[in-house]
Amino acid sequence: MSRIRARFWDPAGSKYGIPTYPWRMAPAHLLTMRQLTAAGLRPGGQGVQAQIMWASTRHGAPGVRVAYLYDIRFALPKRVATPAQREALAKANAARRTCPICRRDAGYVLPRHLGTCLDCDSAGVAA
Numbered sequence: 779m780s781r782i783r784a785r786f787w788d789p790a791g792s793k794y795g796i797p798t799y800p801w802r803m804a805p806a807h808l809l810t811m812r813q814l815t816a817a818g819l820r821p822g823g824q825g826v827q828a829q830i831m832w833a834s835t836r837h838g839a840p841g842v843r844v845a846y847l848y849d850i851r852f853a854l855p856k857r858v859a860t861p862a863q864r865e866a867l868a869k870a871n872a873a874r875r876t877c878p879i880c881r882r883d884a885g886y887v888l889p890r891h892l893g894t895c896l897d898c899d900s901a902g903v904a905a
């Protein structure tokens with residue numbers, strides 16, 4: 779193991795507080811949030827279980843980067859909206875598109891600063 783990698787090798791977390799692995803050396807059951815999402819999972823109730831640390835010169839100044847890891851054994855399937863939730867969402871979105879003056883679905887979310895559809899606003903009805 780190279781010296782740079784050894785610097786971040788701390789599976790017991792005695793140096794960094796939580797188990798820490800160099801880039802590409804974390805155990806297979808530990809995934810980043812992005813990896814969990816790609817697998818259709820979410821962390822569930824668990825907090826961060828471990829981290830990957832690596833030295834990077836990207837994003838300007840050189841520094842140590844950290845990626846947090848979650849244990850796939852505690853992960854849960856991604857939440858899927860229930861039909862009732864989807865219906866409520868659709869209603870809320872429809873309300874945001876419906877002009878209170880002409881009562882039409884404008885087909886777009888009404889600009890908050892107008893509070894009406896663009897037609898009503900340019901017609902000066904609201905003024």
Ligand SMILES: [Zn+2]
Pocket residue numbers: 877878879880881882894895896897898899
């Ligand atoms: Zn209108």
